[in-house]
Amino acid sequence: MAYSEKVIDHYENPRNVGSLDAKDAAVGTGLVGAPACGDVMKLQIKVNDEGIIEDAKFKTFGCGSAIASSSLVTEWIKGKSLDEAGEIKNTTIAQHLSLPPVKIHCSMLAEDAIRAAIRDYKEKHPRA
């Protein structure tokens, strides 16, 4: 299968790989996917007092498209408010990376990961 240049770039030079302290009140963690399905994404956001995502990190077990999707969204959500980040759609991710139909689930997983991270953060801050 031929990968798009953007997928290859993110796979070879992934942005924002790593972990934030999941116990930190400012950090929201999303863990989505399943090992049995061949892909797992962990996406973490660090939100400042103004409600803006000031940092994002990911770790992904999966194919090149899954790694690229998660790397890409960490770039996109930085600097965004939680509401803005929550609006990122898998179709936009898939389109940007030129994912073939069999890899659309990778972009859906990345969308799920953002939402899961936001949800986790909001659970820590019920009034935010």
Add this chain to the structure above:
Amino acid sequence: MIKRPIYLDYQATTPCDPRVLKMMLPYFTEEFGNPHSRSHAYGWKAEEAVDKAREQVAAILCADPREVIFTSGATEANNLAVKGVAHFYKDKKNHIITCSTEHKCVLDSCRHLEQEGFKVTYLPVKSNGIIDLDDLHKAITDQTVIVSIMAVNNEIGVIQPLAEIGKICRDAGVFFHTDAAQAVGKIPLDVNAMNIDLLSLSGHKLYGPKGVGALYVRRKPRVRLQALINGGGQERGMRSGSLSTPLCVGLGEACALAQTEMTAESARLKALSARFYKAIQDSLEEVYLNGDAEQRIPGNLNISFAHVEGEGLMMGIKELALSSGSACTSASLEPSYVLRALGVEVEMAHTSLRIGFGRFTTEEDVDTAAEMIIKEVNRLRDMSPLWEMSRQGIDIKSIQWAEH
């Protein structure tokens, strides 16, 4: 020219040996006769070449040349063996035994026979990939017509106990067919000593040309089968159609070379595999060999690299041509059914690579491959949430995953 990847997929196909090609070439041009033309010298020359090839194929199996039927490949040979025997004896018996890790062409032939009303038993395999002979014993009934068990598995390289299976089948009066596409030229085979009644082989898996194979069909005690392809009655009526002289010549020569070189080549490949596996084990934790460590062909390693997804890994080792047991390489999301049959967890099946060494693999290739794989596995583990959890002592199975 851009440097091509190092070829490590010898179970998928092999290059045609230049010595084989050289023998084939005259039969495309000057010696173009139809081997079935009996009335002139063109035909006689072609027939002579086909006869020699048939002897060469028979020799590597310790068979009689009259027992060799040329086909288009192992898929056709397997279809012919399983369906041909089932159909011929259908008025007397209706039960077939095979195993869950067979090649798709055997499994799919069996599925078709099931739709026609035949009963099929799919034997499980043990965690080392080998069938339990007791299971085979118990599965045989007075309705069983044929047992089809592969000689060597194409994914994990394990060798089934052919002689033991052959004895059980002979004692029970049941035909024994073996798909030996991955075995011929790699392990010694003797259809008489092993009580094999039918045996399939393929040209392109043993450094011969693509598009040719053969089915060995025993004469004494006689095995009869119904042809899949009807026509002029060539190949003792079991496979009509004019033979391709160059392809038959190529298959024969490939068998002859493999037979001569097998002992030395096996030792060389065994050393290369051991060298590779040691390099991997010395540098990486949590790598697991799939399939029996001893009962396997020397040129195959199937390894799971825990917490690194196979397709993702292959993308990072573009300079190596190999394949993965991960689902992502195919349109389906299910990982290798062979690994699953061994009881390998789905998540581990996703992390496997099949590494095949062969006639043109050098020590340098092996060292380069090991180095690249180690580097990439380490890079991807640093990026893997599962690896991180496992390092923190979190049991991945304890997490409630949302399967999608």
